[in-house]
Amino acid sequence: MSAKPMVRNRTAALLFAGYAVLVVFSFIYLFPFVVQVTTSFKTNSDAVAHPLSPIADPFTLDAFRRLFDTDFSLWFLNSVVVTLLVTAGRVLLDSLAGYALARIRFRGRGAVFTAILAVMAVPGVILLIPKFLVLNYLGIYDTYPALVLPLLVDAAGVFIMKQFFETIPESVEEAARIDGASTFRIFWSVVLPMSRPAVITITILSFQGSWNELPHYIVASQSPELFTLTKGVATLTSGQLGSGQQYPITMAAALLMTIPVALVFFVFQKYLVRGGTAGAVKG
Numbered sequence: 001m002s003a004k005p006m007v008r009n010r011t012a013a014l015l016f017a018g019y020a021v022l023v024v025f026s027f028i029y030l031f032p033f034v035v036q037v038t039t040s041f042k043t044n045s046d047a048v049a050h051p052l053s054p055i056a057d058p059f060t061l062d063a064f065r066r067l068f069d070t071d072f073s074l075w076f077l078n079s080v081v082v083t084l085l086v087t088a089g090r091v092l093l094d095s096l097a098g099y100a101l102a103r104i105r106f107r108g109r110g111a112v113f114t115a116i117l118a119v120m121a122v123p124g125v126i127l128l129i130p131k132f133l134v135l136n137y138l139g140i141y142d143t144y145p146a147l148v149l150p151l152l153v154d155a156a157g158v159f160i161m162k163q164f165f166e167t168i169p170e171s172v173e174e175a176a177r178i179d180g181a182s183t184f185r186i187f188w189s190v191v192l193p194m195s196r197p198a199v200i201t202i203t204i205l206s207f208q209g210s211w212n213e214l215p216h217y218i219v220a221s222q223s224p225e226l227f228t229l230t231k232g233v234a235t236l237t238s239g240q241l242g243s244g245q246q247y248p249i250t251m252a253a254a255l256l257m258t259i260p261v262a263l264v265f266f267v268f269q270k271y272l273v274r275g276g277t278a279g280a281v282k283g
Contacts, residue, residue: 034054037255039051040255043058044247063251067249070232075231076229078229079229079230086152087207089148093152097153098164103170131219146221147220151209157205161198161199172194176189200268203268214230218231230257236253
């Protein structure tokens with residue numbers, strides 16, 4: 001009889017220790033973000049004197065007011081335009097490519113898929129110089145198309161869509177084909193709506209990836225009129241403002257940059273969970 005309370009107490013102690021470890025690591029993970037938020041409301045002298053303090057003393061909005069005296073609004077607009085175009089293009093083109101690889105039988109299909117996997121294994125930094133050379137050769141360097149076109153298709157997105165399409169029973173498509181639907185019609189009206197979880201996953205990844213992209217934007221343009229948020233904030237970090245590091249204004253810019261990505265993730269995450277649950281129930 002006495003062994004049961006001992007086992008119960010040991011289990012409770014292990015559970016408490018596990019939660020304590022999780023709390024500690026959560027604090028370590030979140031603390032830099034807390035410092036970022038509070039620093040954006042500090043004065044420059046307070047940020048320099050107490051860089052890790054989670055309290056702004058005094059609390060001020062001066063960094064945000066000064067931020068909008070820069071080209072932040074232009075950077076934000078450029079990021080919105082480029083990100084929306086890239087996200088829409090990736091969702092459409094990755095889905096089309098994934099469906100072709102999953103369903104259409106053609107010579108060399110395996111080689112194409114292997115090449116896509118090989119591209120996923122190549123570090124992106126290696127492709128920066130070839131990207132610059134291609135953009136310059138095509139005559140679109142330092143233009144909006146240079147910011148968008150190279151990002152329209154993503155190997156990881158094609159892989160995700162292909163794998164998801166292969167989980168959909170072909171009998172569903174056969175029924176639509178018997179009714180006279182074309183291949184594209186079957187893809188657009190039957191298969192794609194059933195792939196909502198994968199589509200939403202690609203949407204989240206594409207939006208986040210293009211919004212936070214920096215290396216490609218560096219090699220694709222040089223005009224200040226084409227700066228995105230990541231490139232513009234990088235110039236702030238490198239001392240564009242002239243006097244000191246100006247940590248508050250840099251952190252204010254980073255905080256505003258984070259908001260759209262967080263909103264997109266939390267909004268679409270709800271539909272992602274619903275779609276996955278609905279798919280599991282139907283299955």
